[in-house]
Structures are given as structure tokens and as C-alpha cells.
Amino acid sequence: MPIPAIAGVIARGVVMRGAGMVVRGRIMDAIMPELNRPLMVGDPEFDFSVKDNIEKVIRDLQAFNSNAVDKAIVRSLNRVIASCKSASVKAIAKETGLQQKVVRPKVDIEKANPYKHEAHAVPTGQPFRLINFKAVQTAKGASANAWGTKRIYPHSFITNVAAGDGNTRGVFVRKTRERFPIKQLYGPGVKQTFKQPHILKVLENVAAERFPKEFEANLKYYMQREQSRGT
Numbered sequence: 001m002p003i004p005a006i007a008g009v010i011a012r013g014v015v016m017r018g019a020g021m022v023v024r025g026r027i028m029d030a031i032m033p034e035l036n037r038p039l040m041v042g043d044p045e046f047d048f049s050v051k052d053n054i055e056k057v058i059r060d061l062q063a064f065n066s067n068a069v070d071k072a073i074v075r076s077l078n079r080v081i082a083s084c085k086s087a088s089v090k091a092i093a094k095e096t097g098l099q100q101k102v103v104r105p106k107v108d109i110e111k112a113n114p115y116k117h118e119a120h121a122v123p124t125g126q127p128f129r130l131i132n133f134k135a136v137q138t139a140k141g142a143s144a145n146a147w148g149t150k151r152i153y154p155h156s157f158i159t160n161v162a163a164g165d166g167n168t169r170g171v172f173v174r175k176t177r178e179r180f181p182i183k184q185l186y187g188p189g190v191k192q193t194f195k196q197p198h199i200l201k202v203l204e205n206v207a208a209e210r211f212p213k214e215f216e217a218n219l220k221y222y223m224q225r226e227q228s229r230g231t
Contacts, residue, residue, distance in 0.1 A: 047118060070117075077112035080211050085104075146188060
């Protein structure tokens with residue numbers, strides 16, 4: 001079986017999971033129809049893995065180097081999950097109005113390894129304070145660009161309040177007609193935005209497009225390297 005076909009077999013055993021919806025589909029055109037598996041869904045992270053039963057397919061491919069397969073799978077998963085993180089950062093930044101450099105540290109990656117053919121992109125953190133969205137004071141209230149749209153929050157105001165060992169600057173509103181108590185306003189967060197269906201769809205598309213290409217290239221690399229070592 002040629003390497004592109006083998007890559008297709010392995011790719012058909014890939015599972016992608018993300019929060020928010022369930023979709024079914026194929027990563028590549030059918031090479032072995034019985035390996036057509038649904039895309040699975042979990043919460044709140046985006047998971048990318050190779051199903052356990054694909055190992056049987058690998059074993060059944062006679063004259064195939066399983067060591068090269070394992071290495072290619074791990075390397076491919078890790079490269080693809082890195083691409084998924086980049087795509088999620090870009091999409092979330094556009095959706096929320098946050099800068100990409102603010103979003104990026106809030107998406108963690110758990111890499112695949114030889115013992116676990118899984119890679120995860122995990123969003124973290126709570127919603128950001130509204131002050132982080134280019135908030136400025138106006139006569140009608142504070143203006144901010146949360147969710148990528150500039151709007152005025154009526155009767156809100158920007159001030160510093162005591163917090164911990166220092167002061168925290170934020171956008172606040174009064175809970176009553178009295179001066180106190182006051183409540184701080186928040187915008188979107190990475191974790192909450194990450195699990196939106198249209199964000200997850202972006203990641204699924206990236207993974208579906210990248211994995212077969214990565215796996216084919218990496219499989220060629222590891223097979224050629226081991227063949228050269230054996231000569």
C-alpha cells in the first residue's frame with residue numbers, strides 16, 4: 001500500500017472533539033469505508049486523537065514499519081494541535097476584540113506522546129474585565145470594544161478601587177441609587193468564547209485539512225530515516 005493511502009487509513013481513525021455541538025463527517029475520501037468514524041464532541045477543550053482500534057489496521061498492514069507510524073502520528077498530532085491553537089487565537093481575538101497576545105497564553109496545549117496518541121487545546125481563565133477592551137470614559141458612560149463592537153455602557157464609570165495590596169482600575173456601575181455598592185463590568189473570556197460552535201468549526205476544518213498532509217509527510221520522513229539507518 002502506498003504511503004498516501006496508508007496516511008488516509010490512519011487519518012480515517014482520527015477523532016476530533018470540541019465543546020458545543022456534535023457533527024459527523026470524514027476527514028478524507030473513503031479509502032477503507034469501515035473506518036468511517038464520527039467526529040466526537042466533549043467540553044470544554046478541543047481534543048485531537050487517533051482511535052485505539054486504528055492500531056489493528058496498522059498491525060494488518062504487512063511489511064509496514066509500526067515504529068515509524070507511531071512517531072509520525074505523534075509528530076503530526078502535535079503539529080496540527082499547534083495549528084489549531086493558532087487558529088483559535090486568531091478567531092477568538094477577532095470575536096472578542098482582545099489582542100492575540102492576550103488570548104494566546106489562555107490556550108494551553110497538551111501534546112501527544114508515544115504512549116498517548118492524543119493532543120488537546122485547552123482554553124483557560126475567566127472573563128476579562130471590561131477595562132481591558134480599550135475602555136474610555138464619556139459623558140454618557142464608559143465606552144469599550146468588547147466582543148469586537150464599540151458601545152457605551154450607560155451610567156458606568158472608570159475608577160480605581162482597593163484590591164489586595166493595591167488598586168484595581170476597572171469599569172463599574174452602581175447597584176443602587178446610593179454611591180455604594182458598586183459592581184465591576186466584564187467582557188468576554190477566552191474559555192467562554194472558545195466553545196462557541198463557529199469557533200470549534202474553524203478548529204475542525206484546520207485539523208481535517210492539516211492532519212492527512214502532516215501524517216503523509218512525517219511518515220515518509222521516518223520511514224526514509226529508518227531505511228537509511230538500516231543500509
